[in-house]
Amino acid sequence: MCDVPIVPAPVRELLDEVWAVYGQFTASKLESMTHQEPPWINTPQSDPISHGVMAEFFNTLVIDDGQGKDTQAQAR
Known part of the structure; x- marks a missing residue:
């Protein structure tokens, strides 16, 4: 038997959405993408990038689908 932790459904859904958008990119591409975004530039x-700055930025990438469920915008 495998010792895989049980992940709550909402967390799993979020992780699946993130993977669907960003899983296609290599580590170097992800690094390049993040270094061009406001949290890194500003x-x-x-200095460490604060959690608040990261949250503010990533909240701009979430789209309200009008049905009470947020979905991620496509990666740039």
Whole structure:
């Protein structure tokens, strides 16, 4: 038997959506993409990017589908 933790359905759905959008990219492509986004650009070099800045940015990538469920925008 495998010791895989049980993930709550809402978390699994979110992870599946993230994978569907970003799973196609290599690590170097993901790095390149993130380095062109506001959280990275607007944070001084060597400073950590705050959770608040990240949340604010990624909330702009979520689309309300009008049915009470948010969906992710397509990767750029």
